[in-house]
Amino acid sequence: xxxxxxxxxxxxxxxxxxxxxxxxxxxxxxxxxxxxxxxxxxxxxxxxxxxxxxxxxxxxxxxxxxxxxxxxxxxxxxxxxxxxxxxxxxxxxxxxxxxxxxxxxxxxxxxxxxxxxxxxxxxxxxxxxxxxxxxxxxxxxxxxxxxxxxxxxxxxxxxxxxxxxxxxxxxxxxxxxxxxxxxxxxxxxxxxxxxxxxxxxxxxxxxxxxxxxxxxxxxxxxxxxxxxxxxxxxxxxxxxxxxxxxxxxxxxxxxxxxxxxxxxxxxxxxxxxxxxxxxxxxxxxxxxxxxxxxxxxxxxxxxxxxxxxxxxxxxxxxxxxxxxxxxxxxxxxxxxxxxxxxx
Amino acid sequence: xxxxxxxxxxxxxxxxxxxxxxxxxxxxxxxxxxxxxxxxxxxxxxxxxxxxxxxxxxxxxxxxxxxxxxxxxxxxxxxxxxxxxxxxxxxxxxxxxxxxxxxxxxxxxxxxxxxxxxxxxxxxxxxxxxxxxxxxxxxxxxxxxxxxxxxxxxxxxxxxxxxxxxxxxxxxxxxxxxxxxxxxxxxxxxxxxxxxxxxxxxxxxxxxxxxxxxxxxxxxxxxxxxxxxxxxxxxxxxxxxxxxxxxxxxxxxxxxxxxxxxxxxxxxxxxxxxxxxxxxxxxxxxxxxxxxxxxxxxxxxxxxxxxxxxxxxxxxxxxxxxxxxxxxxxxxxxxxxxxxxxxxxxxxxxxxxxxxxxxxxxxxxxxxxxxxxxxxxxxxxxxxxxxxxxxxxxxxxxxxxxxxxxxxxxxxxxxxxxxxxxxxxxxxxxxxxxxxxxxxxxxxxxxxxxxxxxxxxxxxxxxxxxxxxxxxxxxxxxxxxxxxxxxxxxxxxxxxxxxxxxxxxxxxxxxxxxxxxxxxxxxxxxxxxxxxxxxxxxxxxxxxxxxxxxxxx
Numbered sequence: 001x002x003x004x005x006x007x008x009x010x011x012x013x014x015x016x017x018x019x020x021x022x023x024x025x026x027x028x029x030x031x032x033x034x035x036x037x038x039x040x041x042x043x044x045x046x047x048x049x050x051x052x053x054x055x056x057x058x059x060x061x062x063x064x065x066x067x068x069x070x071x072x073x074x075x076x077x078x079x080x081x082x083x084x085x086x087x088x089x090x091x092x093x094x095x096x097x098x099x100x101x102x103x104x105x106x107x108x109x110x111x112x113x114x115x116x117x118x119x120x121x122x123x124x125x126x127x128x129x130x131x132x133x134x135x136x137x138x139x140x141x142x143x144x145x146x147x148x149x150x151x152x153x154x155x156x157x158x159x160x161x162x163x164x165x166x167x168x169x170x171x172x173x174x175x176x177x178x179x180x181x182x183x184x185x186x187x188x189x190x191x192x193x194x195x196x197x198x199x200x201x202x203x204x205x206x207x208x209x210x211x212x213x214x215x216x217x218x219x220x221x222x223x224x225x226x227x228x229x230x231x232x233x234x235x236x237x238x239x240x241x242x243x244x245x246x247x248x249x250x251x252x253x254x255x256x257x258x259x260x261x262x263x264x265x266x267x268x269x270x271x272x273x274x275x276x277x278x279x280x281x282x283x284x285x286x287x288x289x290x291x292x293x294x295x296x297x298x299x300x301x302x303x304x305x306x307x308x309x310x311x312x313x314x315x316x317x318x319x320x321x322x323x324x325x326x327x328x329x330x331x332x333x334x335x336x337x338x339x340x341x342x343x
Numbered sequence: 344x345x346x347x348x349x350x351x352x353x354x355x356x357x358x359x360x361x362x363x364x365x366x367x368x369x370x371x372x373x374x375x376x377x378x379x380x381x382x383x384x385x386x387x388x389x390x391x392x393x394x395x396x397x398x399x400x401x402x403x404x405x406x407x408x409x410x411x412x413x414x415x416x417x418x419x420x421x422x423x424x425x426x427x428x429x430x431x432x433x434x435x436x437x438x439x440x441x442x443x444x445x446x447x448x449x450x451x452x453x454x455x456x457x458x459x460x461x462x463x464x465x466x467x468x469x470x471x472x473x474x475x476x477x478x479x480x481x482x483x484x485x486x487x488x489x490x491x492x493x494x495x496x497x498x499x500x501x502x503x504x505x506x507x508x509x510x511x512x513x514x515x516x517x518x519x520x521x522x523x524x525x526x527x528x529x530x531x532x533x534x535x536x537x538x539x540x541x542x543x544x545x546x547x548x549x550x551x552x553x554x555x556x557x558x559x560x561x562x563x564x565x566x567x568x569x570x571x572x573x574x575x576x577x578x579x580x581x582x583x584x585x586x587x588x589x590x591x592x593x594x595x596x597x598x599x600x601x602x603x604x605x606x607x608x609x610x611x612x613x614x615x616x617x618x619x620x621x622x623x624x625x626x627x628x629x630x631x632x633x634x635x636x637x638x639x640x641x642x643x644x645x646x647x648x649x650x651x652x653x654x655x656x657x658x659x660x661x662x663x664x665x666x667x668x669x670x671x672x673x674x675x676x677x678x679x680x681x682x683x684x685x686x687x688x689x690x691x692x693x694x695x696x697x698x699x700x701x702x703x704x705x706x707x708x709x710x711x712x713x714x715x716x717x718x719x720x721x722x723x724x725x726x727x728x729x730x731x732x733x734x735x736x737x738x739x740x741x742x743x744x745x746x747x748x749x750x751x752x753x754x755x756x757x758x759x760x761x762x763x764x765x766x767x768x769x770x771x772x773x774x775x776x777x778x779x780x781x782x783x784x785x786x787x788x789x790x791x792x793x794x795x796x797x798x799x800x801x802x803x804x805x806x807x808x809x810x811x812x813x814x815x816x817x818x819x820x821x822x823x824x825x826x827x828x829x830x831x832x833x834x835x836x837x838x839x840x841x842x843x844x845x846x847x848x849x850x851x852x853x854x855x856x857x858x859x860x861x862x863x864x865x866x867x868x869x870x871x872x873x874x875x876x877x878x879x880x881x882x883x884x885x886x887x888x889x890x891x892x893x894x895x896x
Contacts, residue, residue, distance in 0.1 A: 056442050060695055305695065306659070
């Protein structure tokens, strides 16, 4: 029932924005104050979290090596999966961040009679994750045209590409990214319900962002494809350009659907730094991925290394076992003392 | 507890109602307590072992006592909760990995079925993600804003005795093999998490004997087995005699010899028990043949380091003997034998903890002149690197037919594979020393290799069923090549493997042996002035002994 709670929470956010935006005067709260506050919390929170991570040192060199390391000349190094140079690490990180390479490795294991365990490649999650994240990215970039005046050429071109002439339905272009995001969210949600492992590990914190993003996508698509007459795009553009230039104005009625959309986005921004969504920052800083595998060639420094931790000394060892060592003909540092000296 | 019969366990693994076999648990994991019964936990550390470690400079092992996991009362210190939370805070400040791994998991479940413990037991808390959640839930509750505000709704959980018991159970059902971290999109490494949990548990006097006794032995006598100097020497001497009996070549080896060029350190298990003994014989034969100027040490007579499974402080203390001894003896560099976790420590921790080793020289093979640039700071090279280089330069000759009765496959040990990237050197050696060998399926080798199921100090007999379950994915892959290619030997470069895979093969794949790569090297090696011992076959013809090094012991 963890998803029910998250669903209700998102529904509550929708209702708050819907009712609130209809109260005269509160449009300024939902259209201006809350978005500003949300952006500040997002930026401040994001930076705070990254700084907090960065404050803890990386005491040891712990890359996960996923291929042959650099050793002898005739042994071929896997530079991507077991990097030693900064450029190789950068390549590994690039593919990790932009192509979700580790997820691409995913396999599905099954137990059969015998017993026999089988493994098969399983890339649905990888595919859905790519679809979801890139659609989201394109949508965010595409939205810039609402904040910029005039709209740069490249942004118009992106919208054109995303619209893809083939997908034209009715008057507004149907963006591939709209479908991608919605499809991605539905898959990720469905997977949480259907895959028994994932179902068992899922927390309310996992369902909430999915519902929230789903609601954001749906309200956005409603505005673009279905409720175009309910909103005033000119007023919206004035407001959003105003937000960016720090002179926000609301010149006319806009329509509740807009305020709901903006409120949900604000909620996402506020939620972001305090949640698992911070994986966006964390993926850059994971020590098992962003470190070179050169710890025998170059000494890694641990700032809190404790120099007072010494081995049990050789002298202490020899003192305890000297007699045996001498008997066995093992070289010693000190000759056997006279017996009476022993404690 | 008696170990379940093969048929029973085979059925139980596949049909038993578990998450791995398709049953959906009805209770939330937070409401499912850990229940201890004989057979599902490793015995707690003996009080005197904990007290001994606590008495040593630089390390703390407080709250030593007699306790047992299957009793309700674990006799925790009064303020155990604040000790744990304070300990967690300290570690969050010391390890970025811990912070990131606590914060970034999205519970995508990619790691879930990658863990050998999960595949073998079907216990949901053996999914790496849930194992980490055991700690993460407490972290959320006490160290994050969301957890402080929303508590359980945000996945937070108060630190209770029940949680502590779960920590004990599942941090000791993890062999810190890092397989999950290969598949995680953020590289979250459960080893980092369970290492932290184990450290925290030690703060309140909870540890297992199979780890802490060898660790205290290692501190005092120099090795896990507790072999005193004369015994250690005797053992190696016996092996040298055995090599001589087979090859007719006298082995010249030495102990604690100052001025030797190389210090050789291998896990003490190699000089203690089968089949590691044969691997040690392989080292002796190889070094004799090339005339290496090297010495063994009785003081640093352990390659392995059970500190890795305990705390970073103990790891450092035990590891420090290697450099201390190298310095005392004045060697130029160190060669390390075949061992998995030893090489994790040597490769990823040693230089940081106990370096810089500026009193030694960059390792240079006296036979081939090869300079090991990859170890120019640590000054320690792996025997497989050293041997592969000798082979490449044609400095040693083999008669692979001496391994004619061996049809080998190769098991990548977790640590050399995933914490070092040592994968192709042993394979290169295999190519030259056996008539033929085969790979196991691709999802079970190299960076995807499966643990033996008994690493990180879990190779103790009281949890044999757990070990056989956890080792099933490895055993199953071996069975695949046994059925398909008549494999009869599982080769590896790990001392723990040599012991644990032997039990695992005896159980799941009887008839399949286990050996170190250096055993196969020693066996196939053509030595100068050799006079191999001969035997008579069933038909009365005289030939070399088919079992090679194994004939002697």
